[in-house]
Amino acid sequence: MTAMPDLLGEAFERIQDEVDSAFDAFLPVPDDTRARLVEAMRYAAIGAGKRIRPLLLVATSELFGVNRNAAINAGCAVEAIHAYSLIHDDLPCMDDDDLRHGKPTVHKAFDEATAVLAGDSLHALAFDILTQPDTSTDPFVRAELVATLARASGHDGMAGGQMMDIVSEQEDYDLRQITRLQQLKTGALLAASVEMGLVLGRVPPEGRTHLRAYARDIGLAFQIADDLLDVEGDEEKAGKALRKDDGQGKQTFVTLMGADQARAQATMLVEQAGRHLSGHGEDARLLVELANFIVKRDH
Amino acid sequence: MTAMPDLLGEAFERIQDEVDSAFDAFLPVPDDTRARLVEAMRYAAIGAGKRIRPLLLVATSELFGVNRNAAINAGCAVEAIHAYSLIHDDLPCMDDDDLRHGKPTVHKAFDEATAVLAGDSLHALAFDILTQPDTSTDPFVRAELVATLARASGHDGMAGGQMMDIVSEQEDYDLRQITRLQQLKTGALLAASVEMGLVLGRVPPEGRTHLRAYARDIGLAFQIADDLLDVEGDEEKAGKALRKDDGQGKQTFVTLMGADQARAQATMLVEQAGRHLSGHGEDARLLVELANFIVKRDH
Numbered sequence: 001m002t003a004m005p006d007l008l009g010e011a012f013e014r015i016q017d018e019v020d021s022a023f024d025a026f027l028p029v030p031d032d033t034r035a036r037l038v039e040a041m042r043y044a045a046i047g048a049g050k051r052i053r054p055l056l057l058v059a060t061s062e063l064f065g066v067n068r069n070a071a072i073n074a075g076c077a078v079e080a081i082h083a084y085s086l087i088h089d090d091l092p093c094m095d096d097d098d099l100r101h102g103k104p105t106v107h108k109a110f111d112e113a114t115a116v117l118a119g120d121s122l123h124a125l126a127f128d129i130l131t132q133p134d135t136s137t138d139p140f141v142r143a144e145l146v147a148t149l150a151r152a153s154g155h156d157g158m159a160g161g162q163m164m165d166i167v168s169e170q171e172d173y174d175l176r177q178i179t180r181l182q183q184l185k186t187g188a189l190l191a192a193s194v195e196m197g198l199v200l201g202r203v204p205p206e207g208r209t210h211l212r213a214y215a216r217d218i219g220l221a222f223q224i225a226d227d228l229l230d231v232e233g234d235e236e237k238a239g240k241a242l243r244k245d246d247g248q249g250k251q252t253f254v255t256l257m258g259a260d261q262a263r264a265q266a267t268m269l270v271e272q273a274g275r276h277l278s279g280h281g282e283d284a285r286l287l288v289e290l291a292n293f294i295v296k297r298d299h
Numbered sequence: 300m301t302a303m304p305d306l307l308g309e310a311f312e313r314i315q316d317e318v319d320s321a322f323d324a325f326l327p328v329p330d331d332t333r334a335r336l337v338e339a340m341r342y343a344a345i346g347a348g349k350r351i352r353p354l355l356l357v358a359t360s361e362l363f364g365v366n367r368n369a370a371i372n373a374g375c376a377v378e379a380i381h382a383y384s385l386i387h388d389d390l391p392c393m394d395d396d397d398l399r400h401g402k403p404t405v406h407k408a409f410d411e412a413t414a415v416l417a418g419d420s421l422h423a424l425a426f427d428i429l430t431q432p433d434t435s436t437d438p439f440v441r442a443e444l445v446a447t448l449a450r451a452s453g454h455d456g457m458a459g460g461q462m463m464d465i466v467s468e469q470e471d472y473d474l475r476q477i478t479r480l481q482q483l484k485t486g487a488l489l490a491a492s493v494e495m496g497l498v499l500g501r502v503p504p505e506g507r508t509h510l511r512a513y514a515r516d517i518g519l520a521f522q523i524a525d526d527l528l529d530v531e532g533d534e535e536k537a538g539k540a541l542r543k544d545d546g547q548g549k550q551t552f553v554t555l556m557g558a559d560q561a562r563a564q565a566t567m568l569v570e571q572a573g574r575h576l577s578g579h580g581e582d583a584r585l586l587v588e589l590a591n592f593i594v595k596r597d598h
Contacts, residue, residue: 116415119419142445160336163335
């Protein structure tokens with residue numbers, strides 16, 4: 001781990017504990033042969049990942065005084081979608097990866113059929129969580145959370161970006177197409193995390209502009225940093241296979257811009273993201289530090 | 300096709316057209332490399348299947364005067380979940396089927412990665428549809444529709460039943476376990492179809508008892524009929540491979556009860572289902588005929 005300022009380090013520790021506890025409560029192991037499925041869901045959802053998306057959601061919602069438990073619930077829903085997408089991405093017919101978060105991928109630890117079903121079940125769990133009254137007592141808020149997350153994860157969002165990514169192995173994309181691909185594949189769920197914080201905070205559309213701009217900038221910066229990590233990162237710290245883009249001859253921000261320009265672009269985006277939040281002053285410090293972490297992380 | 304009374308035959312024809320048109324509108328093919336994904340979703344969702352679940356939902360909602368377009372939207376959401384589950388079930392790592400609705404399965408017509416993503420995208424589309432104001436102007440109804448469908452499709456519903464089904468190849472289930480498996484795998488989504496009709500109709504919990512009992516009975520009858528068709532059916536009419544249960548040595552209602560007793564049980568359940576609706580008189584004729592169709596269908 002890089003040395004993180006205390007505020008961010010403590011925020012990560014706290015939210016990792018909270019998200020783990022919430023998933024533990026959402027997923028009791030049943031006393032029948034579904035146990036294998038729920039064990040696989042728990043394996044993927046508990047104790048894994050940095051929880052960047054839940055932290056984005058909670059930190060956004062705190063600007064508007066949202067109850068923290070409600071925001072943690074919504075954060076778990078986003079994380080359930082993220083976790084399902086990693087399980088399916090790692091399948092042999094997709095990226096065929098053996099390692100994720102430093103441990104065997106779900107289809108390696110269990111089997112492929114269980115991995116498909118565990119991903120599908122985490123997908124359904126996300127929407128189950130969002131419709132629980134604990135997430136919001138206002139049904140309008142619950143329905144808007146579902147709408148935001150469903151659109152961000154389907155063919156007009158994350159899954160659409162993954163399709164573009166697969167096709168990119170056969171086609172040479174230009175920078176415009178790579179940007180669009182990444183806006184969908186990674187950016188949509190990061191943007192949804194911020195948006196769901198705004199929905200929970202009942203922020204009217206005209207008050208959302210600057211946080212949406214922040215989300216757009218960090219989404220792109222996140223993917224540029226990921227491409228840089230794929231080239232320059234340490235596999236042990238990453239807990240997964242790296243340098244796969246190169247082996248597949250895929251275009252990335254780094255192949256198209258070069259590493260130096262990509263790094264400069266990511267830094268510029270993060271500075272710009274911070275400026276969008278200037279109206280919130282010190283209250284937005286966590287979101288500003290999170291933006292910086294996104295480009296400076298080493299895994 | 301067996302000869303069907305006009306009421307049911309016309310109801311099927313009408314809803315098949317309506318569901319196809321709705322999916323056509325929900326899924327315009329984008330002008331970028333996501334086109335392949337949306338084509339695969341359309342391939343699975345349009346012109347395929349009898350639409351039993353949407354018909355159950357619409358026929359239930361009509362007992363309570365629900366706007367038909369709203370009910371068709373909700374029916375498309377259930378059908379999107381059903382379609383995604385078939386795509387994933389047919390994958391090589393699951394049932395490894397080449398044929399569905401008389402045409403190549405999605406992973407055969409496209410490829411496995413596209414099939415995984417098309418399933419995932421239809422899954423997300425279901426919840427996207429349910430949160431659109433066209434489905435209900437009341438956000439409480441929208442949120443309840445999502446809650447009902449999410450719970451019926453995840454680890455406590457359909458996906459849980461699929462896991463139990465996979466495990467059943469290794470373990471000898473008794474009749475109680477087979478019943479539980481089928482209540483989840485098939486019954487949960489059929490019951491959700493009826494329940495969503497009740498949600499749209501704003502029927503209070505105490506008014507739902509008889510329709511829930513109807514749904515439970517036809518869910519079980521449906522699966523017994525499926526097991527009988529697997530043994531006795533015509534592959535050409537079914538449009539998919541049959542006699543797979545036997546090859547895998549799996550216990551089914553037919554292996555456990557014998558074909559004659561299974562048939563008698565299904566008939567008894569359907570008669571019982573009809574009696575639950577007697578309070579609705581002639582208004583419930585379509586639901587009664589649908590229950591009869593479920594055991595008498597030849598595909």
